[in-house]
Amino acid sequence: DTAVSQTPKYLVTQMGNDKSIKCEQNLGHDTMYWYKQDSKKFLKIMFSYNNKELIINETVPNRFSPKSPDKAHLNLHINSLELGDSAVYFCASSQGSLQPQHFGDGTRLSIL
Amino acid sequence: TQLLEQSPQFLSIQEGENLTVYCNSSSVFSSLQWYRQEPGEGPVLLVTVVTGGEVKKLKRLTFQFGDARKDSSLHITAAQPGDTGLYLCAGAFTSGTYKYIFGTGTRLKVLA
Numbered sequence: 001d002t003a004v005s006q007t008p009k010y011l012v013t014q015m016g017n018d019k020s021i022k023c024e025q026n027l028g029h030d031t032m033y034w035y036k037q038d039s040k041k042f043l044k045i046m047f048s049y050n051n052k053e054l055i056i057n058e059t060v061p062n063r064f065s066p067k068s069p070d071k072a073h074l075n076l077h078i079n080s081l082e083l084g085d086s087a088v089y090f091c092a093s094s095q096g097s098l099q100p101q102h103f104g105d106g107t108r109l110s111i112l
Numbered sequence: 113t114q115l116l117e118q119s120p121q122f123l124s125i126q127e128g129e130n131l132t133v134y135c136n137s138s139s140v141f142s143s144l145q146w147y148r149q150e151p152g153e154g155p156v157l158l159v160t161v162v163t164g165g166e167v168k169k170l171k172r173l174t175f176q177f178g179d180a181r182k183d184s185s186l187h188i189t190a191a192q193p194g195d196t197g198l199y200l201c202a203g204a205f206t207s208g209t210y211k212y213i214f215g216t217g218t219r220l221k222v223l224a
Binding site: 004035040041042043044045048055056090092097098100101102103104105106 | 142143145149152153154155156157160198200204206210211212213214216217219
């Protein structure tokens with residue numbers, strides 16, 4: 001059973017489009033995250049939710065909107081995609097804010 | 113702004129050699145984690161260190177947390193091709209929001 005699963009794994013789309021990435025965890029964790037990994041492999045936190053409540057919102061354009069319908073899900077919607085949004089987006093979860101994180105396998109977003 | 117610098121950035125060695133990866137910051141961490149990431153996958157936790165001066169061993173991998181909790185090292189003895197991957201340190205900061213800051217990464221390649 002996959003602990004943290006993200007869909008889709010690959011997303012290729014045109015500039016200006018709107019897209020969503022879904023994340024689900026079956027570990028019973030209460031905290032979920034979205035990270036962005038750039039071409040140099042630098043992993044940067046974007047958002048963190050604890051029990052469906054937003055607790056970390058880094059300096060991210062407001063074109064990015066996370067939504068947590070329940071503790072097990074954290075989706076990421078991106079409006080008006082730009083070339084600079086091309087990256088691998090990782091979802092992660094943990095039991096508590098500073099506990100070991102379990103990562104999904106990433107969604108590679110390519111903007112044409 | 114917290115920053116975690118890892119060195120070296122790239123490392124290519126022969127099977128059987130030893131190596132050390134460093135993770136340094138000017139900030140104090142409440143804890144630090146090491147992850148390994150393989151292509152097409154998310155980072156996987158290797159270890160968490162919490163106490164200054166702490167040393168943990170995981171088979172051929174030895175992790176050390178600096179006495180002042182500002183730095184850490186990962187030493188691999190007799191490296192094997194299976195050790196190939198991207199190694200990431202992640203420091204936990206508890207001033208303001210609780211979050212992890214990831215290091216700049218070390219790409220290791222072990223040649224058979």
